[in-house]
Amino acid sequence: MIRRLLGLLLLLPRLAAAAAPQPAVAFTFDDLPYAAVVSDDDATLGSMTAHLVQRLRAAQVPVVGFVNEGKLYRDGEPDPARVALLRTWLDAGFELGNHTYSHPSLDQVPLEAFEADVLRGEAVTRPLTQAAGRTLRWFRHPFLHEGTTPDVRTAFARFLAEHGYRVAPVTVNSAEWVFAAAYANALAQGDADAAGHIAAAYVPYMQTAFAQAEQLALDLFGRPIPQVVVLHANQLNADHVYTLVAMLRQRGYRFVSLDDALADPVYATPPGVTGVEGESWLEGWARQAGLRPPALPPLPGLVRQWAGRAAYGAN
């Protein structure tokens, strides 16, 4: 009897582990058609996009990509080669969302001007999305700036609803874009060795960022929540997204659509104004609960050094 009881006790932790929900993550990519790249000529952008999209598709990772339509224009017209980059994402079965035309900050420009930029940012993407049999329905705030007053947030939420958009929040924030700037700069200067070191530091960095988000969710909700990570359409991810996906699989993650992630009830209550700009929802929720969210993991010196030579924007 005692032996059987002992056996049961030994089994219990394993049963508990089996019952724990498998961690889930939704992948989102900002600043389409491209962020940090070695060059913005058609061939480079085409190859970067093709690699990134093919690898995500092969890994069976659902994706929503957020577009800055201002980057499609050359000489005042949407450039067909750049519009074709967006079609590459749609053809792979991925969804596109609106990230504004010119990437302004809702914390810094008047609401009316910001809303005009949102509408200007769907002129190409909406018909392109419809032609692919889909609906344009996701919005991502540039810099994750969601407005500094409750009035602006309420008014902009109404505007989004009227235009059929839903906010795509982020829970895993990171300095991935700094790694990407450093990587592109090293490649552009022909320093493959430095680029290799930057890429090698990227995925361990992201592992720490995910571990922080996981812990914050446990602290706040007592359980894992489906995470939403923001990455960018850049050369670093085109070359190394497989390694990132492999790290997450090893951590037990499954890759879910943004719809599935946001079906979790925690997403029904966005964080309010916290006085801190550009935070993830997890960081916002934490601050509201009186917790101080952890700082981003430190950047390796080599990454800071090479990123300093580039001039790319963030988020």
Ligand SMILES: [Zn+2]
């Ligand atoms: Zn952005």
